[in-house]
Amino acid sequence: MEGLTGIARAQLRILKNNITGIQNQPLLKTSFISAFIVLFWVGALALMYKGLWFFNKFPIVGPALVDEAIYLFFAALFIMLALSSIIICYATYYNSLEVDYLFSKPVHDTVIFMYRFFQSVLFSSWAFLFLGVPFLLAYGLVKHVPLWFYLSIPCYFVPFILLPAAFASITVLLFVKFISHRRNKHILIAACAMVVVVLYEYYMMYIRPELFAKSEIDYFLNDLLHHLSIFKYPLFPGYWMAKSIIHSGVNDIGNGLFYFVAFSLTTVFFLQINWFLAEKTFRSGWLSSRGGRAKKSFPTHKGIVNKIPNLFSFLPRFTTAMVVKDIKVFLRDPGQWFQFLIYFAILSIYILNLRNLPSSLNSASYDTYWKFIITFLNLSATALVLAGLAVRFLFPVMSLEGNKIWILGLAPIKFRHLLFEKFITSFVGILFISEFLMISTNIMLRTKLSLMLISCGLAALISLGLVGLSIGLGSIYPNFKEDNSAKIVSGFGGTLNFIIALFYVIFTITSFAIPLFSYEVHHSITERTFYHMTAICCIMNLIATMVIGIIPMVLGYKQLENMEF
Amino acid sequence: MIDIQKVTKRFDRIVAVDNLNLTIPQGEFFSILGPNGAGKTTTLKLVAGLLRPSSGKISVNDYDINEHAIQVKKLISFIPDVPFVYEKLSGREFLYFIGELYKMNRKQYEAETERLFELFHMKDYGDHLMESYSHGMKQKVVICSALIHDPRIILIDEPMVGLDPKSIRLVKDILRERADHGTTIFMSTHTLNLAEEISDRIGIIHNGNLVGLGTVDEIKRAAEDTGKFEDVFLKLTAEA
Numbered sequence: 058m059e060g061l062t063g064i065a066r067a068q069l070r071i072l073k074n075n076i077t078g079i080q081n082q083p084l085l086k087t088s089f090i091s092a093f094i095v096l097f098w099v100g101a102l103a104l105m106y107k108g109l110w111f112f113n114k115f116p117i118v119g120p121a122l123v124d125e126a127i128y129l130f131f132a133a134l135f136i137m138l139a140l141s142s143i144i145i146c147y148a149t150y151y152n153s154l155e156v157d158y159l160f161s162k163p164v165h166d167t168v169i170f171m172y173r174f175f176q177s178v179l180f181s182s183w184a185f186l187f188l189g190v191p192f193l194l195a196y197g198l199v200k201h202v203p204l205w206f207y208l209s210i211p212c213y214f215v216p217f218i219l220l221p222a223a224f225a226s227i228t229v230l231l232f233v234k235f236i237s238h239r240r241n242k243h244i245l246i247a248a249c250a251m252v253v254v255v256l257y258e259y260y261m262m263y264i265r266p267e268l269f270a271k272s273e274i275d276y277f278l279n280d281l282l283h284h285l286s287i288f289k290y291p292l293f294p295g296y297w298m299a300k301s302i303i304h305s306g307v308n309d310i311g312n313g314l315f316y317f318v319a320f321s322l323t324t325v326f327f328l329q330i331n332w333f334l335a336e337k338t339f340r341s342g343w344l345s346s347r348g349g350r351a352k353k354s355f356p357t358h359k360g361i362v363n364k365i366p367n368l369f370s371f372l373p374r375f376t377t378a379m380v381v382k383d384i385k386v387f388l389r390d391p392g393q394w395f396q397f398l399i400y401f402a403i404l405s406i407y408i409l410n411l412r413n414l415p416s417s418l419n420s421a422s423y424d425t426y427w428k429f430i431i432t433f434l435n436l437s438a439t440a441l442v443l444a445g446l447a448v449r450f451l452f453p454v455m456s457l458e459g460n461k462i463w464i465l466g467l468a469p470i471k472f473r474h475l476l477f478e479k480f481i482t483s484f485v486g487i488l489f490i491s492e493f494l495m496i497s498t499n500i501m502l503r504t505k506l507s508l509m510l511i512s513c514g515l516a517a518l519i520s521l522g523l524v525g526l527s528i529g530l531g532s533i534y535p536n537f538k539e540d541n542s543a544k545i546v547s548g549f550g551g552t553l554n555f556i557i558a559l560f561y562v563i564f565t566i567t568s569f570a571i572p573l574f575s576y577e578v579h580h581s582i583t584e585r586t587f588y589h590m591t592a593i594c595c596i597m598n599l600i601a602t603m604v605i606g607i608i609p610m611v612l613g614y615k616q617l618e619n620m621e622f
Numbered sequence: 623m624i625d626i627q628k629v630t631k632r633f634d635r636i637v638a639v640d641n642l643n644l645t646i647p648q649g650e651f652f653s654i655l656g657p658n659g660a661g662k663t664t665t666l667k668l669v670a671g672l673l674r675p676s677s678g679k680i681s682v683n684d685y686d687i688n689e690h691a692i693q694v695k696k697l698i699s700f701i702p703d704v705p706f707v708y709e710k711l712s713g714r715e716f717l718y719f720i721g722e723l724y725k726m727n728r729k730q731y732e733a734e735t736e737r738l739f740e741l742f743h744m745k746d747y748g749d750h751l752m753e754s755y756s757h758g759m760k761q762k763v764v765i766c767s768a769l770i771h772d773p774r775i776i777l778i779d780e781p782m783v784g785l786d787p788k789s790i791r792l793v794k795d796i797l798r799e800r801a802d803h804g805t806t807i808f809m810s811t812h813t814l815n816l817a818e819e820i821s822d823r824i825g826i827i828h829n830g831n832l833v834g835l836g837t838v839d840e841i842k843r844a845a846e847d848t849g850k851f852e853d854v855f856l857k858l859t860a861e862a
Contacts (some may be wrong), residue, residue, distance in 0.1 A: 252674040354749040355712045364723075379723035382708065382715075389710040390750065460706040466672050470724040622672040 060164035090553060092439065097556040098191060113199050117456055122200060128299045132191055135295035136187060140399050140472055141543075142181045142225030149177040150339070150540055151233060151346045158613035160343065168322050174226055181225075182218040183547055193302070202306040209305065213317070216324040217298055223327035229616045230334045233342040282528040296318060313521050355385075360387070373538060376478045383482065386457075393450075393542065407438070408497050426578045432499075432508050433570050439494045439512075440519050440566060443487060444558040451483045451527035452554045453542040455613075456535045463622045470616040476532060476610060484524045491516040511569070519565055521557055522602040529609025530554045532617050559606050623648045624669055624775065624808060629678030630785035631664055631830075642674040642678070645809055646823075648774075651801040654807045655819035656827040657859050663703065664809040665827065666777045668702040669808065671798035682775060696724070697770035703780040705760040712774035713744060713763045716752060717770055724771040731770060738766040741796075742789065765793060774805045782813065794820055814852055828859045 079087060112122040150173055159169045193210050197201075198540060257356035287295055296322040305313035357363060362384050367375045387393050440487065455476075458465060495516045499509040534550025545551060575582045582590070633637040639661045642722040646652045656662050667673040669680055671687050671694060682694045683852045707716055713737060719749045721731025740747045742762045752760060761784045768776060777796070782790045797821050813816055817824050818838055826834035828840065834841045838851055847854045 302667070353751070355715065355751065356749050357712070357718060358712050368797050374722050374725055379721055382711065382719050385715065386708060386710040460704075461708055463700070463702060463706065464708075464720075464723075465673060467670060467695060467698075468720075469692045469725075470723065617675075621674060622667065 060162070060168045061171065064159075064164075064168070067170075083461065091548065093556055094552065097559065098187070101188065102191035102194055102217050105192050106198055109195050109199040109620060113242055115129075119175075120200075123196070124303050126300075127196060127302055128296065131299045131302075132293065132295040134189065135217075135293075135298075138181060138185060138218065138221035139224050141396075142177060142222045143228055145177045145181045145543055146174070146222070146226050147233075147464065148543075149173045149180070151343060156348075160340070166340045167332065169172075171332075173336075174222070174331070177226070178218055180221060180543060180547065185218060186214065189217075194352055196302070197306065200306045203308050203593060216317075216321045219442055220294055220320070220324040223324065223331045223391045226328065227334055228333050230331075230338050230342060234338040235347055238315070256428050259589075266511065294323060297323075300467060326445075329362050336439050373587065375474055376481070379475070379478045380482055383454075397450065400449075401440075404442060404494065408483060408494070408501060411496050428508075429570075429574060431502060431565060432504050432512065436495070436512050436515060437562070438567050439491065439498065439516060440562040441559075442494070443491050443516070443520060443523055444555075445533070446490065447487060447523040447527040448551060448555045448558055449546055451487070451524060452531040453545040454479050454483065454528060455531045456537060456539065456545045457542060458535075459537050459540050462537050462620075466622045468508045472620075473614050476528065476614050476617065480524060480528050480610065483528055484521065487520045491520045501608060505514075511573075515565065515569060518598060518602055520563055521564060522565075522590040522605040525602075525606025526561065526609050527554055528559075528608070529611075529613040531607060532613025537618075557605065561601065565598055566599060567596060623683055624806060625679075625681045626665075626669070626677045629665075629668060629675045629680060630660075631668060632676045637830050639668065639675075639827075642827075642830070642832060644832065645837070646806055646824060647799055648683075648806055649804045651798065651807040651809070651820055651822045653811055653815065653821040653823075654825045655811065655817055655855060660827045660859070661830040662827055663779050663799060664679075666779050666808065666810050667830055670698060670777050671695065672700070697773060698775040698777060699773035701764055701768045701776070701778040701781055703783060705757070707752050707760055707763060709842065710751060712749045713749055713755070713759075713766075714739070714748040716763060716769055720767045720770055727769055734770050735766070738769060740790065742766060744817040758786060758789065758848070761785055762789060767797070769800075773805065773809065775789075776800065777808070778809045780811055781809065782811075782816065797831070814855055817850055826855060826858050832856045839861075 109126060111121050113119045115122060142268065150170070153173070156169060156173060159172075160166075192256075193213070197206050232474065297316045301313050301316035304310075304316065335527060365381050365384070369377050369594045378592065445543055465472075482541070492513055496509070499512055504512075530550050530553060534548070534553070535543045536548055536550075538550075539545050546554075569591075572582070572587050572594060575590075576584070576587035624644070626642055626644040629639055629642045630637065630730070640664065642661075648656070652746070654662050656663060658710055664673060666677055668696070669687070674688070683697055684859065685693045685697075708719075711719065712823055717735040717738070717811065718731060721728070721735070726734075735748075736745070739748050747755065747759060752763065755763070760858045761781075765781070770776075778797070781793055781797075785793065794816070795835055797807050801822070809817075809821070823835070824841060825832055834854075836844065842848055842851070842854050842857075845854045845858055847857055
């Protein structure tokens with residue numbers, strides 16, 4: 058492992074310098090942000106506790122539902138971690154000037170690989186630490202687990218972060234070595250997709266019915282448990298972690314330890330495969346990623362994107378030029394659109410699954426309470442997805458101009474035009490997505506037209522606020538030195554954006570939910586009061602949206618205008 | 623014309639440019655020389671409007687660069703030492719993008735792109751993404767992008783880095799020809815021979831101060847050294 062110590066020392070020095078940089082920031086700023094982060098964390102804990110407590114209080118099935126939530130949580134996180142790790146591993150291994158530099162030094166391939174692997178683990182897992190800890194604490198509080206459960210939480214994290222990263226790393230190593238630079242790569246990718254579809258169909262036809270038949274609870278919420286059974290497949294690693302936590306929670310140390318060891322040993326096994334493959338393929342894969350790539354031609358007169366200036370000739374030329382440039386850069390960066398596709402794949406699954414949920418939402422068996430609960434939960438889910446999209450894809454928009462920002466700094470344009478262009482194009486995109494989501498999910502849920510219209514209106518309002526917030530904060534805290542958008546988002550500004558977006562979404566939905574529930578469900582207010590409250594809510598939300606959307610944009614504009622290049 | 627009056631630029635406690643006074647008339651090829659960290663790039667960036675002076679005033683063709691930033695930007699072009707470009711655009715797309723930013727007529731920038739690519743032997747690579755270009759090819763594209771809108775003032779920071787000898791000759795000829803036709807050229811370089819060969823006047827900057835100004839002969843006379851220009855340069859920039 059010659060060289061690893063040197064790299065580690067350099068990284069520690071960088072970390073130390075970064076901490077010094079934070080210490081040099083104004084105390085008020087760091088205190089404010091720290092307080093915000095703590096507040097968010099406590100808020101997340103409170104929300105998760107409230108949610109699990111809500112499930113737990115259901116007669117008979119309550120505790121089982123909480124356990125189902127654990128299966129769901131770890132399954133979803135495992136899949137998300139694996140997918141995000143694939144993108145990050147690819148960028149970290151093969152799309153980095155630092156790797157090029159390290160390969161020119163007398164450092165062994167495996168040392169470079171190990172360093173980059175752990176770096177990608179850190180990049181992909183920070184959000185998990187942020188959300189995973191409050192979830193497990195909330196679970197512990199609801200289940201009244203023994204004290205040692207809380208102390209063992211850090212032990213769960215290490216293997217749980219490493220295993221999906223190892224899976225992802227192996228996938229990337231094999232992909233780059235055997236597929237990415239071949240002429241028939243599209244056929245191979247299609248074949249892999251076919252295998253995934255066949256495996257899914259096999260699961261649906263043979264494994265899931267068997268799992269469902271074994272379910273202990275077959276008299277209540279059958280539909281729900283039926284759909285969740287996919288996460289209880291015994292060969293799925295997320296299942297072992299969930300099992301270990303569930304057993305540990307009831308002081309069943311033997312079974313808890315068994316599943317934990319099973320998970321940890323699997324992690325070690327896949328890490329070994331990862332090292333083995335790295336030794337055999339990392340350098341050769343890196344070399345093939347650098348050479349032999351056929352230079353593709355991009356004629357300027359072909360393709361729909363090149364027609365945009367003609368189609369939108371009524372817009373200012375700067376706007377269309379920037380839009381064309383941004384679309385081309387986005388489409389030619391697989392890292393960007395692959396993440397976008399993942400978002401949409403998850404959303405599609407969500408929308409399609411809504412078909413199964415309330416087969417008779419409008420029938421007498423579901424009372425008004427549930428109709429409102431499901432509609433607002435759907436609105437919340439959609440708004441949170443929008444917040445995620447805005448933070449992930451809009452916050453880095455300005456930073457991604459990167460070291461090319463001098464081109465715009467030198468051009469005869471004002472930065473307010475640039476900011477406006479980014480805002481408008483992002484808003485059009487987010488509005489389209491949000492309205493599509495609201496209409497499709499409400500159709501799937503068969504909600505009343507009035508509820509659908511309220512949802513659509515709220516989604517439009519939230520989109521406006523979120524876009525202004527993300528573009529504005531992205532301009533206040535730009536990171537022109539980084540070209541990896543995942544890293545840009547994980548910085549200080551991105552975290553702040555995420556926290557504010559979350560509070561904004563919660564505020565908007567709660568403020569409308571209160572009068573609607575009070576009037577329609579609990580009948581605790583008069584019609585007159587309801588209209589008064591709704592009017593006040595509308596004004597409050599318009600003000601909140603203006604504050605959230607406009608203030609960061611104004612501050613971002615000032616920051617850009619005063620920027621030196 | 624570029625007019626720099628009593629300009630100082632500080633980065634925290636470091637003074638990069640110290641009370642600089644310099645006037646470069648229209649059509650002059652002016653080169654600024656100096657050791658690393660002397661303040662050459664900072665001076666160029668100040669004139670380009672990419673940095674803001676801590677004190678003093680800069681005007682370009684009688685426009686104050688702070689008060690009339692847009693008018694000034696229309697007049698100037700800047701070629702940085704490191705050619706950062708949109709890697710996911712092709713060279714041709716990049717030049718078209720620049721043409722749109724400067725609101726050029728579409729036919730005009732398309733024709734100018736072809737002419738410049740022909741000149742720089744970039745025609746065969748024009749539709750390839752710039753991520754596949756070498757450093758020199760990117761530098762050529764940046765030079766083309768600086769020339770495409772026919773600027774009245776060209777600011778160049780180390781223009782020859784990464785270029786092959788043929789391209790260096792070409793760039794020298796183009797710049798000289800532009801200067802002869804009234805374009806003001808303000809070039810920063812470490813290459814003394816280059817500055818001697820093509821400049822009308824030279825400025826030598828050291829620790830943010832202009833320690834030499836004039837033609838090569840004038841600088842030699844002022845330094846009371848009639849030897850090689852290299853020796854004069856080393857003498858003027860020697861640390862006390």
